[in-house]
Amino acid sequence: MAILRAHSLQTCSGTRRNIISRRTCLRAMAGRMSLYDVPVSNNGARIRYIIRKKGLESEIDIVSPQTIGGLKSPQYLALNPQGKMPLLILEDGTPLPESEVISQYLLDKFASRGESLVADTPEARAKAALATRIHDVYIVPIQGAMYRTMDSAEARAKNIEQIAYQLDVLEGIVEGPYVAGSRVTAADAALFPTFSFFKFILPTYFGWRDVFAGRPKLAAWWSLMEADPVAAKIMEEIHGGLSGWAANNRWRDQGIVDQVANTAYKWAY
Ligand SMILES: N[C@@H](CCC(=O)N[C@@H](CS)C(=O)NCC(=O)O)C(=O)O
Structure with a gap:
């Protein structure tokens, strides 16, 4: 510092x-x-x-x-x-x-301002830290596979597979109803914006039926986050940005639509 x-x-x-x-x-x-x-x-x-x-x-x-x-x-x-x-x-x-x-x-x-966003016990705090770390270390570095230009369809497909894998990892970590238990924490804040990307992009451009299929804990968590007005407003902001990308044909112009048309690779999970 x-x-x-x-x-x-x-x-x-x-x-x-x-x-x-x-x-x-x-x-x-x-x-x-x-x-x-x-x-x-x-x-x-x-x-x-x-x-x-x-x-x-x-x-x-x-x-x-x-x-x-x-x-x-x-x-x-x-x-x-x-x-x-x-x-x-x-x-x-x-x-x-x-x-x-x-x-x-x-x-x-700002520990004493507004909601604490910190879990109550050392174990719950460790859970929040773990979910955040999985997100930051294993998902964020490859999230661009959903919306950025990439030279090879094979590399993109590998990253999409890895996103599906990490979703299953998170399903195993989420305590419910929030990521670290009964209270909303900074781990929920870290995850839900990236899930807004998953929800918007994976079904539309990669053929996923439902991001939450077979992932009931994450499904219940997502419903809870959608009901939080602060989270809902942020989802709206992200959605607005992604809709703008769609209106500008980003997925076509970055060559993603063409790569996903290659059935030699698996795209939907
Ligand atoms: N590890 C960084 C990741 C930040 C990151 O990748 N930010 C994206 C926007 S969500 C960005 O700035 N992308 C532009 C770029 O990489 O050129 C963090 O957690 O802040």
Whole structure:
């Protein structure tokens, strides 16, 4: 953290002029946090859920990475060298990337605000951490197989198979009714935005009959999340982004429709 803070103070102080935007500096100087994110981002959505569940909207501005030139601009890369969102800028200008790190920071910093989103027992907290880790380590790195261009149909098919496998892994972990038991936690926040992608994309473009078929715990969990107005609003935001991609023929133009037409591979699970 000390290194990150030194970096941000350096950039804000002008020794690396033009690397950080004036606007970011001004927000940081005004003592407000900013979250770089866009509505369709599933990793960002888990942070938006925490912000809204804890009532932090007046403390954290949500801004598009486009305001500083986009995810791969020198300005953004100076803040997050991975060029990914979400990215939280703390009050003093410190950049904090990685959704799980941001989640844990907000839960810690605002422990007494709104819903705790932390499970009650060490065992339930371990379960929440495990489900989140499975999501972050085994699903997020391959989620692009659902919507990004890939050279080989074989590689895409392998990743789709792996998504189905990890869904079964999660089915075995979910305690019910929420991921870690009776209380909604940051693990639910991590999972449901990615499930919004599964629900929208897998049946329409990969021929899945039902993402929850044979996965009754996840099915019951999903119904519960849909009934949560904060989660429902975020699902709507993600859905809006994905519908925009569909309207722009993303799946056709990225060559996905053609690859999935290749029946030498299995696409539907
Ligand atoms: N491990 C990162 C993953 C972040 C991530 O992959 N974000 C996506 C949006 S949901 C992104 O920025 N994609 C743009 C890119 O990779 O160029 C996290 O949890 O924050």
